Amino acid sequence: MAQQPPLNKPWRILMTRGMYARLHAHLFPGDGDEHGAIILAGLAETERDFRLFARELHLAEDGRDYVPGKRGYRMLRAECITDQVMKARDERLVYLAVHNHGGTDQVAFSSDDLRSHERGYPALLQITRGGPIGALVFAKNAVAGDIWLSDRSRVSLAGATIIGPRRQLLEPRRLPPSLQQSDPRYDRQVRLFGDRGQKILGKAKVAIVGLGGVGSLLAEYLGRLGVGHFVLVDLDHVKSTNLPRLVGATRWNAAPRMFEATSVGWIKAVGRLLARRKVHLAKRNIRRANPDVFVKTLATDFVESNIPGHLTDCDYIFLAADTMRARLLFNAIVHQYLIPGVQIGAKVISNDTGAVHDVHAVARPVTPESGCLWCNGLINSTKLQEESLSDEERRAQRYVDDPEVVAPSVITLNALAAAQAANDFMFHMTGLAAEDATPDYMRFRPSRREVWWDEPRSSPDCIDCGQSERSRFARGNGQRLPVKHRRVA
Numbered sequence: 219m220a221q222q223p224p225l226n227k228p229w230r231i232l233m234t235r236g237m238y239a240r241l242h243a244h245l246f247p248g249d250g251d252e253h254g255a256i257i258l259a260g261l262a263e264t265e266r267d268f269r270l271f272a273r274e275l276h277l278a279e280d281g282r283d284y285v286p287g288k289r290g291y292r293m294l295r296a297e298c299i300t301d302q303v304m305k306a307r308d309e310r311l312v313y314l315a316v317h318n319h320g321g322t323d324q325v326a327f328s329s330d331d332l333r334s335h336e337r338g339y340p341a342l343l344q345i346t347r348g349g350p351i352g353a354l355v356f357a358k359n360a361v362a363g364d365i366w367l368s369d370r371s372r373v374s375l376a377g378a379t380i381i382g383p384r385r386q387l388l389e390p391r392r393l394p395p396s397l398q399q400s401d402p403r404y405d406r407q408v409r410l411f412g413d414r415g416q417k418i419l420g421k422a423k424v425a426i427v428g429l430g431g432v433g434s435l436l437a438e439y440l441g442r443l444g445v446g447h448f449v450l451v452d453l454d455h456v457k458s459t460n461l462p463r464l465v466g467a468t469r470w471n472a473a474p475r476m477f478e479a480t481s482v483g484w485i486k487a488v489g490r491l492l493a494r495r496k497v498h499l500a501k502r503n504i505r506r507a508n509p510d511v512f513v514k515t516l517a518t519d520f521v522e523s524n525i526p527g528h529l530t531d532c533d534y535i536f537l538a539a540d541t542m543r544a545r546l547l548f549n550a551i552v553h554q555y556l557i558p559g560v561q562i563g564a565k566v567i568s569n570d571t572g573a574v575h576d577v578h579a580v581a582r583p584v585t586p587e588s589g590c591l592w593c594n595g596l597i598n599s600t601k602l603q604e605e606s607l608s609d610e611e612r613r614a615q616r617y618v619d620d621p622e623v624v625a626p627s628v629i630t631l632n633a634l635a636a637a638q639a640a641n642d643f644m645f646h647m648t649g650l651a652a653e654d655a656t657p658d659y660m661r662f663r664p665s666r667r668e669v670w671w672d673e674p675r676s677s678p679d680c681i682d683c684g685q686s687e688r689s690r691f692a693r694g695n696g697q698r699l700p701v702k703h704r705r706v707a
Contacts, residue, residue, distance in 0.1 A: 228376035229365055231259065231314075231354070232556040232692075233272040234587045235382025244277045245318035245356055252292050254284035255316040256302045258309070260694030261350070262555060264531030266423070267376070270312055271556050273692035274685075276302060284317075290330035292317065299342070307346045309687070310696045314363075315353045324391040325357035327364060339366045362390040381556055381586060384651035385533075404444055415648035416444060422647055423447035425529045427520050427548065428539030429496040430454070431463035431627050432562050434503070435636040436536050438465045441504035441511065443644060448513045449528050450500050451520045452539070455493035463629040464496070466503045520544050523701040526551055534643050535559035537584075538636075542602040546700050549584065549591040553682045554690045554697055558585040558646065560639045561596070564631035579635040579662045582674075583642055586691070588657040589674035590683040634662045 233241075245253050255278050260271040278284035278294055287293040294315060306313040319325050327335075335353060343349045348368035354375065355362050363375025380386035400408050400416040408416050422445050426433050429452040437450065456464060458472040471494040497515040504513055516525055521543045529535060529551060537548040540563050552559050564579040584591060591597050638660055645651035659672040678684045683691060690697040 227263070227267050229268045229270065229363070229373050230376050231257075231270040231272060231361075231363065231378045233378060233380055234556065235380055235386075236587050237272055237275050238380045238382075238386075240277070241275055241316070242356075242358075245316075246358055250320065252317055252319070253280060254278040254292065254294050256294070256298070257314040257316055257354070258302065258306050258311040259314055260554075260692045260696050261312050262530055262694035265528070266531040269531070269555070269694065270314070271554075271692035271694050273311060287330075287334075290328070290334055293334070299338075300345075303342050303345050303351070306351075311693075312349070313342065313346065313351045316356070317353075318356045321357040321360070323357065323359050325355055325360040325362050326390060327353070327355055327362060331355065332364070335364055335366070340370060342366075343368065343370065356388075359388065360390060360392060361388040381558055383653060383655040383657075384646055384649045386649070401444070407443070411644070411648035411650055415650070418647050418649075419444045419644070420446040422533045423449070423531060424643070425449040425451065425532045425535045426500070427451045427535065427537050427544060429500045430460065430538065431629060431632040432564070432636050433536070433538035434463070434465040434467075434496070434500055435629075435633055436538060436562075436640060437500035437504050438507070439636065439640040440643070441507035443640070444508060446508075446511055448501075448504060448511065449516065449532065450497040450513060451516045451518070451525060451529075452496045452500075453517060453519050454496050456496055456499060457493065460496075463627055463632060464499065466506075467494075467499060471499055519702065521547050521700075521702040523703055526699050526701060530555045530557070532557055533647065536639060536643075537561045538563070541605055542598055543605045543700075543702070545591050545597050546602060549597065549682050550690060550699050552584050553586055553590060554693055554699065556586045556692055558583070560584060560642060561591065562635045562639045564627065564635055566626035566628075566631075577631065577663065577665045578670075579631045579664070580659060581635045581638040581642065582659040582672075583657055585657065586683070589676035590680060592682055593676050593680050594659075594672075594674050631664065634664065638662075 241255055244255060256276040257272050258274040260273055262269050278298060283295055283298040284292055285295055303313045339351060342351050343366060350365055350367050352363055352365035361375065361378045365373045365375060377387060377389040395414055400413045404416050424440060424445055426436050426448065429437065429450055433452065456467055456471045458469065461467050461469065461472060495517045497517050501513045501515050504511055514528060516528060518525065520539060526547065535548060535551065535557055537544060537559060545561065548559060548561065551557060561582045561584055567576040657674060659674060661670040661672060663670065676683050679686050681689055685691060
């Protein structure tokens, strides 16, 4: 952590709603006084910014940990500081001292605060072997930060993002709403969430992993909502069997049937090259809806080691690929980088005779506080192990050399889950989601005209969503992601 980062990117801190609620209640109990705390945070440099991820919150007890200051009004006791700074050093986290000031919509450090930083932080940088370290000061609806880097240079915090049912942004000073109106194209939806909401969507960055039946619908929906920045990840080309469920696909986009029907490997390969990539088809559809959008297409496997870095500054991740390795990596990114997301899909279940037994579509929100895919039994260890094998190893382990089973897929079933996921994202980003909105998974059963609710579970000992010392929760770049590394011959 001692390497000096560049200063040309903004710094933000991300925090879960639960942690922020505990911190806010401690800092503002109604007595009008000053209180203190310490946050230990993970760190990551992303394509857009530097991000701090609030991992641990230590509330300073008044009179014991937070005492009258020698030069200022209040201060953290030296013993309390030393313990947490050393823990930050040992676990490669960032130490952040926290206190509050009065006021509501703007806040800044006092001259006494800044002088105390100048007296104490050079020594703390030596303990942490280069930091970064810093301080945060909160008003009721604002936050400011003073971050010290290894060479003792300083950067100010651009703001905080609170991740909950609805996203909340805190800045040093709340600016008045812009009088500039949104693009007239969005007039009807602006009537729901306002010009401010439309601008939020225009600045949002989302990832869609898997651009098949569900993913292509999501790309269409989000493109027409006016989302401004996309990362699209999918390895596959369009096939003729995809046409009934891929938005905007034509037979000219698919591999010609003569190539698909053959059993000769090199002829099939030529057919795939002639077919359009699913990510490029989705990009075309998005840009038809919004020519000003930025779209990055990654026509490769999501679990390749160079891919997650393109997603770690996203505001939301949509997982529409249904392999266990994709679920595993998605689950890790959500919790390691505090990015809300959703796992979406549709499934047709048949009995032993081949008759349809059940049909359902699911939208499973996965957020840093809602419980993860591991804890809810949605990552199958046996399938995960099988997917980790090479094609040759997988064939060698089969008792019968049967082809892969192709799952049923129908565009109307996909649309149920995709629409719910897009709505969840829209209400989260624009602030219209209710604070008590349920985190439950939604399972649509259209053949029965039912909607089921599955309450997600979590475990404090989980390696992804738990709070144990070994978990990846909020560690940023301090923990390795479960990506695929190429084998060296």
